[in-house]
Amino acid sequence: xxxxxxxxxxxxxxxxxxxxxxxxxxxxxxxxxxxxxxxxxxxxxxxxxxxxxxxxxxxxxxxxxxxxxxxxxxxxxxxxxxxxxxxxxxxxxxxxxxxxxxxxxxxxxxxxxxxxxxxxxxxxxxxxxxxxxxxxxxxxxxxxxxxxxxxxxxxxxxxxxxxxxxxxxxxxxxxxxxxxxxxxxxxxxxxxxxxxxxxxxxxxxxxxxxxxxxxxxxxxxxxxxxxxxxxxxxxxxxxxxxxxxxxxxxxxxxxxxxxxxxxxxxxxxxxxxxxxxxxxxx
Amino acid sequence: xxxxxxxxxxxxxxxxxxxxxxxxxxxxxxxxxxxxxxxxxxxxxxxxxxxxxxxxxxxxxxxxxxxxxxxxxxxxxxxxxxxxxxxxxxxxxxxxxxxxxxxxxxxxxxxxxxxxxxxxxxxxxxxxxxxxxxxxxxxxxxxxxxxxxxxxxxxxxxxxxxxxxxxxxxxxxxxxxxxxxxxxxxxxxxxxxxxxxxxxxxxxxxxxxxxxxxxxxxxxxxxxxxxxxxxxxxxxxxxxxxxxxxxxxxxxxxxxxxxxxxxxxxxxxxxxxxxxxxxxxxxxxxxxxxxxxxxxxxxxxxxxxxxxxxxxxxxxxxxxxxxxxxxxxxxxxxxxxxxxxxxxxxxxxxxxxxxxxxxxxxxxxxxxxxxxxxxxxxxxxxxxxxxxxxxxxxxxx
Numbered sequence: 001x002x003x004x005x006x007x008x009x010x011x012x013x014x015x016x017x018x019x020x021x022x023x024x025x026x027x028x029x030x031x032x033x034x035x036x037x038x039x040x041x042x043x044x045x046x047x048x049x050x051x052x053x054x055x056x057x058x059x060x061x062x063x064x065x066x067x068x069x070x071x072x073x074x075x076x077x078x079x080x081x082x083x084x085x086x087x088x089x090x091x092x093x094x095x096x097x098x099x100x101x102x103x104x105x106x107x108x109x110x111x112x113x114x115x116x117x118x119x120x121x122x123x124x125x126x127x128x129x130x131x132x133x134x135x136x137x138x139x140x141x142x143x144x145x146x147x148x149x150x151x152x153x154x155x156x157x158x159x160x161x162x163x164x165x166x167x168x169x170x171x172x173x174x175x176x177x178x179x180x181x182x183x184x185x186x187x188x189x190x191x192x193x194x195x196x197x198x199x200x201x202x203x204x205x206x207x208x209x210x211x212x213x214x215x216x217x218x219x220x221x222x223x224x225x226x227x228x229x230x231x232x233x234x235x236x237x238x239x240x241x242x243x244x245x246x247x248x249x250x251x252x253x254x255x256x257x258x259x260x261x262x263x264x265x266x267x268x269x270x271x272x273x274x275x276x277x278x279x280x281x282x
Numbered sequence: 283x284x285x286x287x288x289x290x291x292x293x294x295x296x297x298x299x300x301x302x303x304x305x306x307x308x309x310x311x312x313x314x315x316x317x318x319x320x321x322x323x324x325x326x327x328x329x330x331x332x333x334x335x336x337x338x339x340x341x342x343x344x345x346x347x348x349x350x351x352x353x354x355x356x357x358x359x360x361x362x363x364x365x366x367x368x369x370x371x372x373x374x375x376x377x378x379x380x381x382x383x384x385x386x387x388x389x390x391x392x393x394x395x396x397x398x399x400x401x402x403x404x405x406x407x408x409x410x411x412x413x414x415x416x417x418x419x420x421x422x423x424x425x426x427x428x429x430x431x432x433x434x435x436x437x438x439x440x441x442x443x444x445x446x447x448x449x450x451x452x453x454x455x456x457x458x459x460x461x462x463x464x465x466x467x468x469x470x471x472x473x474x475x476x477x478x479x480x481x482x483x484x485x486x487x488x489x490x491x492x493x494x495x496x497x498x499x500x501x502x503x504x505x506x507x508x509x510x511x512x513x514x515x516x517x518x519x520x521x522x523x524x525x526x527x528x529x530x531x532x533x534x535x536x537x538x539x540x541x542x543x544x545x546x547x548x549x550x551x552x553x554x555x556x557x558x559x560x561x562x563x564x565x566x567x568x569x570x571x572x573x574x575x576x577x578x579x580x581x582x583x584x585x586x587x588x589x590x591x592x593x594x595x596x597x598x599x600x601x602x603x604x605x606x607x608x609x610x611x612x613x614x615x616x617x618x619x620x621x622x623x624x625x626x627x628x629x630x631x632x633x634x635x636x637x638x639x640x641x642x643x644x645x646x647x648x649x650x651x652x653x654x655x656x657x658x659x660x661x662x663x664x665x666x667x668x669x670x671x672x673x674x675x676x677x678x679x
Contacts, residue, residue, distance in 0.1 A: 059391065143376075151374035154334050155388040155440075156363050162391065 063166035072174030087189025108208030111190035140240030
């Protein structure tokens, strides 16, 4: 695989072979790693910025619709399933905790706020990462190693515009909608376990849901899901797009490692970003 | 002096510590077919990717009509890129798109054409490349040869003026190889584009090339016509051309032109001035015919080569005209009885076509003396050519 002049390895600024003692070498290695990470983050930021600008170029609508179908519509089933059982187990655990304080009436509040503020956006993002994010990395990675991306270049089609921008736009649209669906189904799951199975009053449950969840909670949840959408799509597309720059392996093995890295990194970044965003919103 | 369409001036390209191109200088002229030859892994594809801007040189410059492409303004660069098309070695087709979508993609994405105009242009290319029956299939459902033709259609659909072909015949059977080279030559004549090929099909590719560029050890060691390459003396010739031609020789039973000349001089130099020898000239060359010629004439010390695109010449250094005539009669009978049938069955298998083509094979014999120019004896043999085998479709039905 050849190296492209316009696709220089974003993390290639590592300085190797430096002299040093056994005391300084670990620090040097750590420093190189940090510099590499900073390089990658900078490259990913530029990658994201360019792709976002390209969203508003002509002829993007069909590609975006296609990606909404793939990232959004085809994830509905898994999101509903995970949301439902998350709500159920949340209802079950919360009920047994609240009963100790005689506060089982607050079950609706606990389930709804947990889902809307925290679990909905986070678990939705993780599920989409597993289902669509991994596929994005693998697909783009294979397109890279089979020279399909080079072919786009030769045809004067900007690969960022053609491959990345529709995915980012579709994720920004799909993540909040799927999060809303997750929240709704999760509240129904909590209802099933708390009300139908454990005997909490149905009116109390829904009254608590309605009275405790404010518009600010919903908005905060959506803000998180938008942040996660950008993180997941950027990480997954970036890993696939630069799969040929990997130095640890090549070809199909490189694609598989890129896919693994994309999923692991996305999940970690979702949790890190969740804390950071929450600390700003609270 | 004509300004080259594309010129490399001292272009150097390194990947890490490896220097792939080392001060390469070359010139590509407009409207010509230029073929880059060289050993695998010597940087031919890297060289081609510099032309389309997929790679840029570490040192030196690539010029388009005398202007360095690195200094072109965006509008000039876009105008240049519109003219250039690239056919990848491994086709680089989009495997999640149908044949139609693959060919239509550059039109849909880069031009403001109506759907009907796109369809018209795409279908025209698809028909020209005989892909009509697979238009809505995916690349993975097609044979390697068909995928190659899809890639060719995609490369030509935008009507480019410069087309870069990266090993367009790789992985093709001998008949398809010649068909693809013929197709490139035909389109080049018809559409008038400048073709730049990378190919290992030596000597076949010489027939369609105006210029040959030899890449050896990271440098262009030869650029000129195929005829000039014959006179070129360089280790490249021994390592690349002769090994490839030697391989062809094993496959077809024919000598390369160079080996033929060497053997001709070696055999004829041993003869006395009053000795004679015979030459047979066959017209309408079918690749597999070489094996039959070798079978009959090789047994009596004869050796053969391709004389032109539709002629084989066989030298019989130890036979006079009478003996050559008898061998030719045996050859004609054997070829009429079995050779034509073999060729037809191979052709049908390779092309999936039941179509029959009328053809006639001519052969002529002449006798010469060692000190007489071989070409004049060949001319005489040509003058005496008669029909020795024929396929008439009407009679075979």
